[in-house]
Amino acid sequence: MLICENISKTYKKGSFFSKKEETKVLNNISFQLQEGRSIGFVGRNGAGKSTLMKIILGLERADSGSIIFMGQNIHNLKYSQRKEIYKNMQIVFQDPQSSMNPNMTVFQIICEPVNNYYKYSIDELRNIVKDLLKSVELDTNIIDKNITMLSGGQQQRVAIARALAIKPKVIILDEALSNLDMVIQSQILKLLEDLKEKYNISLIVISHDIRVVFKLCDDIIFLENGEIKGNFNVENGVDMENTAFQKMLVF
Ligand SMILES: Nc1ncnc2c1ncn2[C@@H]1O[C@H](COP(=O)(O)OP(=O)(O)O)[C@@H](O)[C@H]1O
Numbered sequence: 001m002l003i004c005e006n007i008s009k010t011y012k013k014g015s016f017f018s019k020k021e022e023t024k025v026l027n028n029i030s031f032q033l034q035e036g037r038s039i040g041f042v043g044r045n046g047a048g049k050s051t052l053m054k055i056i057l058g059l060e061r062a063d064s065g066s067i068i069f070m071g072q073n074i075h076n077l078k079y080s081q082r083k084e085i086y087k088n089m090q091i092v093f094q095d096p097q098s099s100m101n102p103n104m105t106v107f108q109i110i111c112e113p114v115n116n117y118y119k120y121s122i123d124e125l126r127n128i129v130k131d132l133l134k135s136v137e138l139d140t141n142i143i144d145k146n147i148t149m150l151s152g153g154q155q156q157r158v159a160i161a162r163a164l165a166i167k168p169k170v171i172i173l174d175e176a177l178s179n180l181d182m183v184i185q186s187q188i189l190k191l192l193e194d195l196k197e198k199y200n201i202s203l204i205v206i207s208h209d210i211r212v213v214f215k216l217c218d219d220i221i222f223l224e225n226g227e228i229k230g231n232f233n234v235e236n237g238v239d240m241e242n243t244a245f246q247k248m249l250v251f
């Protein structure tokens, strides 16, 4: 469903006048994600995880390599084709506050992606949003509350509901659980496990917490300085003696 081939990316650092320094952020990254399966990316800060996701989402362009999503090379798509195909890929960020407009209500936030793609009456929309709130185990009576009135855990559930709203095939979670305390984190982890099964959604999970990735993913990729240092299949059982695996555990 998603094929990344030999993705490389270099950022030029430095001001306009100083000599520009090039940093290679991603070096020859290749992996595949099959429908209904989930993949995790683990690595320390600056390893290139978010940059890779931006490239996959078409928000940044790779210097070389290709992204094939649902059979289409995303760099060759026209705007309308791109919009249609990215219906199938949604993202949940680490910090719900920075990814949701503080002036909006829960209803407005969850409606946004739906309105981008479909025309529904207000009554229909309210029913859709209520169903989504139920599926992320939130009380439907918060529907007209301002997003800032909710707790961090509730806000992240709203972000997940918004990601689910147009029934994507893939949801990217970029450190989506990292700002939550342990109890809320394990509740949302459980929720994501259930939703993944229920809707047959593939997750791309970015985390510096290996436990999160182990819980949600079939395959795990260890990134270091923009390079793949290890690729582990969880179902087949990971060889604990593997040096790359041991390195990932203590990175
Ligand atoms: N827009 C940008 N311009 C220049 N450097 C960037 C930019 N975005 C990220 N970087 C650099 O790329 C590297 C990888 O960043 P990032 O992909 O955010 O890593 P991660 O998500 O794994 O923490 C870092 O060294 C970061 O400073």
Ligand SMILES: [Mg+2]
Pocket: 049, 050, 051
């Ligand atoms: Mg990041």
